[in-house]
Amino acid sequence: MKSSELIELLKEKILIFDGAMGTMLFKNGLSPGSCPELLNIEFPNAVENVHRLYINAGAEVIETNTFGANRIKLSAFGIADKVKELNYRAVEIARKAAGTKVLVAGSIGPTGKLIFPLGDLSFDEAYAAFKEQAGYLLEAGADLIIIETMSDLQEMRAALLAVKEFGDIPVICQMTYEKNGRTITGSDPETAARVLSAMGATVVGLNCSLGPEEAIEIIKKMARAGGVYLSAQPNAGLPDTKGGVESYAVTPEYMAKYAREMVRLGVSVVGGCCGTTPEHIKAISEAVSDLRPPLRFPDRRCFLACRTRTLYIEGRGPTPFVGERINPTARKKLAESIKNGDFGPVIKEAEEQVRAGASILDVNVGVPGIDEASAMAKAVESIQRTVDVPLSIDSSNPEAIEAGLKYFCGRAIINSVDGSKDKLEKILPLARRYGAALIGLTLDESGIPESAEKRLKVAQKIVEYAEKYGIDRNFIFIDCLCLAAGVHQNQAIETLKAISLIKKELGVKTVLGISNISHGLPFRKTLNAAFLSMAIKEGLDLPIIDPLSPEVIGALRASDLLTDRDERGEYYVFSGRVEKTSEKTL
Amino acid sequence: MKSSELIELLKEKILIFDGAMGTMLFKNGLSPGSCPELLNIEFPNAVENVHRLYINAGAEVIETNTFGANRIKLSAFGIADKVKELNYRAVEIARKAAGTKVLVAGSIGPTGKLIFPLGDLSFDEAYAAFKEQAGYLLEAGADLIIIETMSDLQEMRAALLAVKEFGDIPVICQMTYEKNGRTITGSDPETAARVLSAMGATVVGLNCSLGPEEAIEIIKKMARAGGVYLSAQPNAGLPDTKGGVESYAVTPEYMAKYAREMVRLGVSVVGGCCGTTPEHIKAISEAVSDLRPPLRFPDRRCFLACRTRTLYIEGRGPTPFVGERINPTARKKLAESIKNGDFGPVIKEAEEQVRAGASILDVNVGVPGIDEASAMAKAVESIQRTVDVPLSIDSSNPEAIEAGLKYFCGRAIINSVDGSKDKLEKILPLARRYGAALIGLTLDESGIPESAEKRLKVAQKIVEYAEKYGIDRNFIFIDCLCLAAGVHQNQAIETLKAISLIKKELGVKTVLGISNISHGLPFRKTLNAAFLSMAIKEGLDLPIIDPLSPEVIGALRASDLLTDRDERGEYYVFSGRVEKTSEKTL
């Protein structure tokens, strides 16, 4: 099955998943603490029987009994050598029960360990384990993959990247949320849905942990992500442990009522997790049978994300900005420490810039003579441990860009691609794979065009190329390039002109590094501030600036107020940076 | 004769004036130190004979023997009671000699005293004396008036205003220049020509003091003023006083050669002053007889002027700006001192703002309960004594505006008129009479329109009204009005939009008081700087700012650099104000 076939199906109907496998196996005598996947070998009929009960109850997709069948989880039971067998058998059992009318979803659950820096499992190890399991599930004939009960977005990213290695497979990505509306590791439903959707998840959703009533609140937040199809497989209420035995209080009728509400909120895939039984699935299936599948209108809002937050960049509200300071160019000390593997100064720059209001941090570790990809990986991990903002992965080295994209938990932006074919063909697949946004410089093999019109031409080429790679133009930030005003004096106006022209003609976003305007001139901050004010007026979406310059931050806050992007003047009035400027100069 | 008839004549031909009257009378025995005008009564034939000699030599205009026949000059000879008789007789004698083919120009020379503050003659006394003399000359039948040998632009202004009282009289205004290329009181030929032309002089030029060779250099500078017709009546070389007798070394042939060169440079009226004789005029007349009259293409460059300088405001080069600080609104101390007639604080503000780079000073003395016209007169005189920059005469009181315009030696700008009929009809005649530029506010009887488009409508009304009064739209500065961003937050953008819209649609200049944008908000200078940067980018021609704010001056210099108006970056780099900003903030 292809991802697009699942989407076609979801346009036609609400898809009914099965309920809990574990709940049913424990009911049938599986002892708590044992490994449920071993039954695939030791008692396949029990598993098959559960599948049949769900199919009879109305399930249109059944999940393989492989939730814990990854190498890392199985190691805990000392049966890491059984990964292949357990996954193969599970698919065989499910397929036997499913026949041709019911779909088999290969179930992938968490490793049980936390990924670095939250725990000590490396991203690459997790990725390898998921890739191994997904490979077996697909080889054995699973129709689609469901990655579920993930409480860490980073682990989900590793699993999703692993599954996507096998081509255009339909993938359902279900996170599990706490009562506070976030995953244990802090991600909110909107952010998880957006990040996973950008990375190619066919359906995003939630399962387990919460009952249907609490799930509703999560679904409302997930639905804000727009566009992507949603799934929900809550528990049958919250677990109630009386006398050491888990029980769930929610009746089939209650769950069915909420299932209708979920569909109304945009959910296309419904099922159940812990505590749900064939009776629940039957009730759900009957309850939604007369409902039409929800329409999911595409939502092209531009965003970046970090683990805990989505940052929309849509030209309304105070202008977000990229902090430029993590860059060793012309900064000897910083370069030296990066070279020596000391990321303390990088962390300090990250902290200070975020404290000064930076919404995004540019990360450039391009010190000559180092292993840039490894330095980028360390920088991204160090920064993520300290602050939580989206990153701009800044390098001319594709390996370094890939390292940054891989280890960053969220949606980063690539800085940068340009109009040269070589660059486009190297970088665009990375943007696609990691679901990253993209900065496109208006230069190509023949250099930087002098006129705004010619820069538009280069931007157009970048956009067309990117769209061929499936990257929406709304996620492309064109950098019209700021040349040093001391040398190219007529170019500042051309850059400003290019900003409004390119926005208008191509409907893309614009980004601009401001500081270069004053390269080689005195009183740099005065010039930077004036240029920034003009660029904001011209419609610049994302300035790259030095957040530690009060003049520049002051100019940005003032410009937002003047362009009516700071509705109550709160950013202007309450920005600590502006206050600092003012103290110095009033 | 009407002014337009003289212009029609100058389109057809080069006009030949006569040569020296005094030189000829002294040759014929008039004793040095006596009053030449007395001959009009005592020896009219001698005067008539000189006229006839010049007419026979080819003069097409002869000047009445009334150069010193104003009340103030005649007082020195104790014959102030003979003003009427001397002027009447002179016109009668000239007319008799001229017949109908030759024109009679009523000659008006200086009072011999310097006007306040350079001397103690009041502007109003000088004006009265000139008005008296001009009245007699015109009543007696002079075809046109020539005001000549003026070494002080302010005295020339008084005389020209006096003559223009009699209607659309052709007036030739000739200043006399020193070898350094300026009048004794410091005016340069371009400035004098521009100021007098704006006030309604039909022809501007030079006479006396210099020989033809030196006159050429003055003419080149005068010619830069463009548009207006030019006259030149130099001496026959520089005076050479051997044994107490003045003599002039230049031969008729030499003068004739230079006369051709003058015409080539744009002179339409040629003649001679001290030392020139009928032989010189004959030679000149013959020398230019085959030349076509110079074409004087209109020159609509926008300018303001003070006594010693013309300030062009044409959107190229560093943006000029108006210093806003001479304004008692919300400044109790300044208000108090103006009320008490103490202009010391006003002078101090003037000095500081000019030192900080102000190209123009706004002068507002609107303290409630005072005689504002008299205070304006004193303020303008005090400021002119201290600094020499064009002034913006800022009042809602037409009498105060007139006082400012009258006593200011140069071309001021009126701040302001608006779109209300009452205001337009009161202020436009003043702009016309004093040759002032005009600030037009985009508001009318119904207040300030919210949209840029509606502001354009008001601006259009102002421009159309002004053009009916003969005021060129290129001398109109539209103020799109800056409202406090804290209260009217969406209006900053509308104001900026109005600037580019109104410039594009109406071809006028734009002016804008920047400081009001931050009214009621903290960190005012930060906001002012950002707004100024945007406004300069939008094409604002003339900001009104506080020159003592380094942030704002820094933003202006930076914006000029960024909009390519500071070709070598010199204003940016060498502006002391920017340095100050930078010291405080780097």
Ligand SMILES: [Zn+2]
């Ligand atoms: Zn569960």
Ligand SMILES: [Zn+2]
């Ligand atoms: Zn489950």
Ligand SMILES: [Zn+2]
């Ligand atoms: Zn003379």
